[in-house]
Amino acid sequence: MLTCNDLTVAYGDIVALHGVNITVKAGETVALIGANGAGKTTLLQTISGLNKVKSGDIVFESSSLATIPSERRVRLGIAHAPEGRRIFPGLTVEENLSLATAPWRRWSQSIADDLGRVFDLFPRLKERRRQLGWSLSGGEQQMLAIGRALMARPRILLLDEPSLGLAPRLAEEVYERVKLIGEAGMTILVVEQNTVLALAVANRGYVLETGRVVLEGAAKDLKQNSRVREAYLGR
Amino acid sequence: MADFIQLSINGLALGSVYALAAIGFVIVYSATGVVNFASGQFVMLGTFAGVAMLINGGLPWPVGYVGALAAMALFGALFFLVVYLPLRSSPVVTIIIGTVAVGIALQNAAQLTFGSWPFRLQSPFEGMTIEIAGAVITVHAVAVVVGTGILIGLLWLLLHRTTIGIGMRAVAQDVKAARLMGLRVNGLLAFSWVLAALLAGIAGLMLGPMWFADVNMGDPIALKAFAATIIGGFGSLPGAIAGGLFVGLTEVLGASYLSSAYKDLIAFGAMIAFLLVRPQGIFGERIQDRG
Ligand SMILES: Nc1ncnc2c1ncn2[C@@H]1O[C@H](COP(=O)(O)OP(=O)(O)OP(=O)(O)O)[C@@H](O)[C@H]1O
Ligand SMILES: [Mg+2]
Numbered sequence: 001m002l003t004c005n006d007l008t009v010a011y012g013d014i015v016a017l018h019g020v021n022i023t024v025k026a027g028e029t030v031a032l033i034g035a036n037g038a039g040k041t042t043l044l045q046t047i048s049g050l051n052k053v054k055s056g057d058i059v060f061e062s063s064s065l066a067t068i069p070s071e072r073r074v075r076l077g078i079a080h081a082p083e084g085r086r087i088f089p090g091l092t093v094e095e096n097l098s099l100a101t102a103p104w105r106r107w108s109q110s111i112a113d114d115l116g117r118v119f120d121l122f123p124r125l126k127e128r129r130r131q132l133g134w135s136l137s138g139g140e141q142q143m144l145a146i147g148r149a150l151m152a153r154p155r156i157l158l159l160d161e162p163s164l165g166l167a168p169r170l171a172e173e174v175y176e177r178v179k180l181i182g183e184a185g186m187t188i189l190v191v192e193q194n195t196v197l198a199l200a201v202a203n204r205g206y207v208l209e210t211g212r213v214v215l216e217g218a219a220k221d222l223k224q225n226s227r228v229r230e231a232y233l234g235r
Numbered sequence: 236m237a238d239f240i241q242l243s244i245n246g247l248a249l250g251s252v253y254a255l256a257a258i259g260f261v262i263v264y265s266a267t268g269v270v271n272f273a274s275g276q277f278v279m280l281g282t283f284a285g286v287a288m289l290i291n292g293g294l295p296w297p298v299g300y301v302g303a304l305a306a307m308a309l310f311g312a313l314f315f316l317v318v319y320l321p322l323r324s325s326p327v328v329t330i331i332i333g334t335v336a337v338g339i340a341l342q343n344a345a346q347l348t349f350g351s352w353p354f355r356l357q358s359p360f361e362g363m364t365i366e367i368a369g370a371v372i373t374v375h376a377v378a379v380v381v382g383t384g385i386l387i388g389l390l391w392l393l394l395h396r397t398t399i400g401i402g403m404r405a406v407a408q409d410v411k412a413a414r415l416m417g418l419r420v421n422g423l424l425a426f427s428w429v430l431a432a433l434l435a436g437i438a439g440l441m442l443g444p445m446w447f448a449d450v451n452m453g454d455p456i457a458l459k460a461f462a463a464t465i466i467g468g469f470g471s472l473p474g475a476i477a478g479g480l481f482v483g484l485t486e487v488l489g490a491s492y493l494s495s496a497y498k499d500l501i502a503f504g505a506m507i508a509f510l511l512v513r514p515q516g517i518f519g520e521r522i523q524d525r526g
Pocket of ligand 2: 040041083161
């Protein structure tokens with residue numbers, strides 16, 4: 001469904017991704033793990049069209065994204081829950097969710113069903129639907145960020161460190177939901193530093209080190225891999 | 236007492252004009268981060284769009300007003316395309332200087348087109364007055380205050396109940412996230428400029444019959460609208476309204492009870508006091524709202 005071919009991305013002189021090859025097949029959950037500054041966020045932002053490609057290509061459902069601006073990529077079905085959630089702080093929970101439907105919604109179309117689905121997944125958002133974004137807790141903001149991405153009716157969901165800054169129990173709760181979303185058939189590419197959580201929900205994984213993919217394989221094999229265990233699982 | 240009522244209504248009417256100019260200023264500032272130094276000239280342009288339609292064109296006022304506002308909407312779109320869009324990736328200061336340059340150009344263009352002799356733009360309610368508790372009040376002043384109230388209500392509905400309005404607020408808070416949500420950011424930014432130009436146009440049409448239509452009227456309006464936003468709270472819409480009304484009221488009451496030489500003293504004194512003591516203004520910009 002999504003393939004990055006030999007993708008190189010740079011910020012000025014700093015090369016953040018060196019010829020990265022990654023594939024996500026329909027229905028899979030793929031984890032991309034790596035330490036601080038490995039280039040994980042850069043990769044997701046490039047897929048969403050926020051960063052320029054230096055060389056290489058991104059192919060989504062057999063067509064190249066090279067010339068497609070970010071807002072059209074959302075319309076094609078690429079939704080992104082960005083690093084740090086980036087909830088609109090002065091909009092209510094419901095406004096945050098409704099605005100993410102802009103890619104598919106005609107002006108008279110109801111969003112009640114889509115809202116209902118997100119609220120079933122995250123009941124706490126329903127209780128807080130009239131609250132402003134900034135007043136939510138970190139965990140609630142993360143749920144809103146994921147819910148907002150789902151409102152776009154995506155074909156693939158890009159998640160950037162959903163566990164960031166959350167207490168362990170909350171991070172686990174968020175990952176339970178990610179697992180449910182994946183089991184319902186959604187294709188997911190999740191980027192994480194928290195290797196345990198990410199590999200627990202993923203089918204396959206990639207390990208990124210300073211802009212290069214150094215390992216890839218089935219999630220269960222990566223969990224056993226001595227290099228991963230040493231560097232990312234701390235044992 | 237009758238005097239006071241009459242002056243207060245006139246002050247509120249003038250304040251409504253400042254408030255509308257200030258709202259346009261704030262909408263552009265919060266959407267794009269640009270401090271529009273041409274915003275006074277936008278209002279001047281609105282007045283002279285009225286002069287062109289009603290005096291030069293001799294159109295009846297409903298048609299003339301619609302024509303003038305259509306011209307202002309077009310002007311807003313042009314300003315976005317010709318000034319903002321080409322400069323958008325340069326530092327914000329460059330764009331701000333661009334607005335200064337355009338403001339000067341507009342003033343000179345108006346001078347060349349209309350000459351420096353002021354016009355008298357008539358109100359649809361020309362000569363009509365009503366009496367409240369012995370005070371004689373022009374219907375125009377009342378219409379301006381009521382019309383502004385309705386406009387503010389409509390603006391609130393636009394920003395809180397429509398997809399475009401919620402999108403505008405989202406873009407103002409976080410452009411990058413707005414892009415990730417698939418919002419058409421350029422379209423929404425263009426709409427912000429159009430809306431600001433429209434509000435300035437309405438302010439200009441309202442102001443025409445209260446002042447003389449003079450090609451140099453833009454600068455004092457810009458100063459008052461600027462003072463209004465500082466007093467109300469930079470970037471805040473309720474602040475623009477409260478600040479605009481305050482500046483208009485003190486100007487009219489000050490001219491009559493103090494001296495016309497000092498009529499602006501209270502407004503600018505208040506602005507300086509706010510800058511010193513409470514730079515976030517009455518409503519203070521809630522940092523959370525901007526992300
Ligand atoms: N806007 C930018 N300008 C310049 N360099 C950048 C920019 N964003 C990221 N970088 C650099 O690119 C590299 C990869 O950063 P990136 O944010 O993609 O890493 P990451 O894997 O997401 O890290 P983290 O786990 O801390 O989020 C880093 O060396 C970083 O300093
Ligand atoms: Mg990151």
